[in-house]
Amino acid sequence: MVGSGGASASEAAQLARLEEQAAHGGGGAWEYLCLVRRLKARRPEPVLRLGLSLLNDSKARSKLGSEEWTLYEQVAIAAMDCQNIDVAKDCIGKLKKKFPESLRVGRLEGMLLEAKGAWAEAERAYAVLLENNPNDQLLHKRKIAMAKAQGNTTLAVDYLNKYLEIFMADHDAWRELAEIYVSLLMYKQAAFCYEELILAQPMVALYQISYADVLYTMGGMENIQTAKKYYSSALKLTGGKNTRALYGACLCSGAINQLSKGRNKEEESSELQALAAEVLTKEYKRQAPAKVPIVTEMLKTMKLS
Amino acid sequence: MGLGFVVGIIGGFLIAHAAFSTIQYRGELKIMEEQFTGPPFNAVIELLVGLGLCLWAGLAVPTKFLSILPHSDENRVVSLPANLDFMVFNHRGKVLPSNPDLKLKI
Numbered sequence: 257m258v259g260s261g262g263a264s265a266s267e268a269a270q271l272a273r274l275e276e277q278a279a280h281g282g283g284g285a286w287e288y289l290c291l292v293r294r295l296k297a298r299r300p301e302p303v304l305r306l307g308l309s310l311l312n313d314s315k316a317r318s319k320l321g322s323e324e325w326t327l328y329e330q331v332a333i334a335a336m337d338c339q340n341i342d343v344a345k346d347c348i349g350k351l352k353k354k355f356p357e358s359l360r361v362g363r364l365e366g367m368l369l370e371a372k373g374a375w376a377e378a379e380r381a382y383a384v385l386l387e388n389n390p391n392d393q394l395l396h397k398r399k400i401a402m403a404k405a406q407g408n409t410t411l412a413v414d415y416l417n418k419y420l421e422i423f424m425a426d427h428d429a430w431r432e433l434a435e436i437y438v439s440l441l442m443y444k445q446a447a448f449c450y451e452e453l454i455l456a457q458p459m460v461a462l463y464q465i466s467y468a469d470v471l472y473t474m475g476g477m478e479n480i481q482t483a484k485k486y487y488s489s490a491l492k493l494t495g496g497k498n499t500r501a502l503y504g505a506c507l508c509s510g511a512i513n514q515l516s517k518g519r520n521k522e523e524e525s526s527e528l529q530a531l532a533a534e535v536l537t538k539e540y541k542r543q544a545p546a547k548v549p550i551v552t553e554m555l556k557t558m559k560l561s
Numbered sequence: 562m563g564l565g566f567v568v569g570i571i572g573g574f575l576i577a578h579a580a581f582s583t584i585q586y587r588g589e590l591k592i593m594e595e596q597f598t599g600p601p602f603n604a605v606i607e608l609l610v611g612l613g614l615c616l617w618a619g620l621a622v623p624t625k626f627l628s629i630l631p632h633s634d635e636n637r638v639v640s641l642p643a644n645l646d647f648m649v650f651n652h653r654g655k656v657l658p659s660n661p662d663l664k665l666k667i
Contacts, residue, residue, distance in 0.1 A: 263639060264635055265639045266634040268639050298648070308664075335663075339650070339654065343663060401649050405650070431641070496632075
């Protein structure tokens with residue numbers, strides 16, 4: 257229901273609960289692993305531990321049937337993330353025995369070379385795979401990830417732009433490009449990427465919050481006013497439950513007040529600032545009562561400035 | 562859910578019966594060459610009762626309705642997926658001690 261993945265509040269709570277339960281030996285390991293796969297969460301340690309416990313138990317493994325191979329893939333990637341190269345090699349070995357000419361296994365081998373730090377060999381492996389499958393999206397993305405991992409951000413940006421010219425609808429790629437631009441302090445380009453994301457998925461508040469963050473960082477009266485509008489939209493989408501959007505709304509109103517000190521103040525509705533401040537203090541009182549004095553102090557200085 | 566189905570079927574049957582009796586009534590009026598002003602009172606009552614039963618069954622038979630509010634807990638996105646396609650492995654986690662017991666038994 258929510259586009260290309262991402263965890264809703266109830267799903268995130270369920271994930272945490274299952275992780276807790278499985279960590280204390282309460283079962284539900286397979287359920288947890290399926291949920292991690294569905295939500296595309298990055299949890300290498302529990303996945304490695306629980307996945308290995310399932311794979312090493314021959315009874316549990318036979319119960320999985322054909323899903324066993326997906327589990328091998330998942331555990332291999334988690335092992336690479338935890339720098340446990342031996343487990344990854346063993347899992348990929350098993351997969352290669354079962355599916356000898358598979359592109360998917362070839363990709364995993366490339367990723368293993370990446371994890372080992374053998375960039376040139378990985379590059380060669382991907383080049384060979386790309387010859388036979390020139391339109392495979394994941395191979396292109398791995399090349400981009402390799403450029404990023406080697407610190408060659410300009411090359412990564414180059415590759416990403418070329419990739420997006422072909423696969424324009426890939427939201428993950430737009431997001432990755434936006435984050436790389438932000439890390440390079442190229443805010444205008446990052447804003448463009450976030451605009452694409454908002455157009456593609458207007459109901460996901462997090463893109464709007466990131467966009468508003470970038471606009472606020474760029475500064476200037478117009479940008480901050482637009483940022484305030486996007487923070488308000490995010491507040492509407494999340495029912496006021498997103499703390500970052502609340503902070504954003506307060507800070508934007510404070511910044512606008514400061515910028516328009518010299519000129520005559522237009523009748524901006526200061527309702528937003530008052531309401532956002534109120535909800536913020538209420539949230540803090542509920543979740544972190546020790547920090548409430550800091551928050552009230554900060555809000556007071558903003559209202560005065 | 563069984564009860565919901567039965568109630569729904571009864572409601573549907575009542576509506577069909579009301580329609581049938583109205584058609585019959587109209588046929589009789591044609592024989593007596595009078596104007597057809599409206600369905601008989603009984604048929605209208607039957608129709609309304611059937612409508613009520615079908616409505617109740619339509620809401621009771623599906624087990625759980627999904628939430629449509631964008632800010633309810635089931636729909637509110639709190640975290641985006643970790644962009645696993647662009648995942649890199651040379652992060653700071655490399656220096657964390659890895660558990661040597663974790664091995665795949667062939």
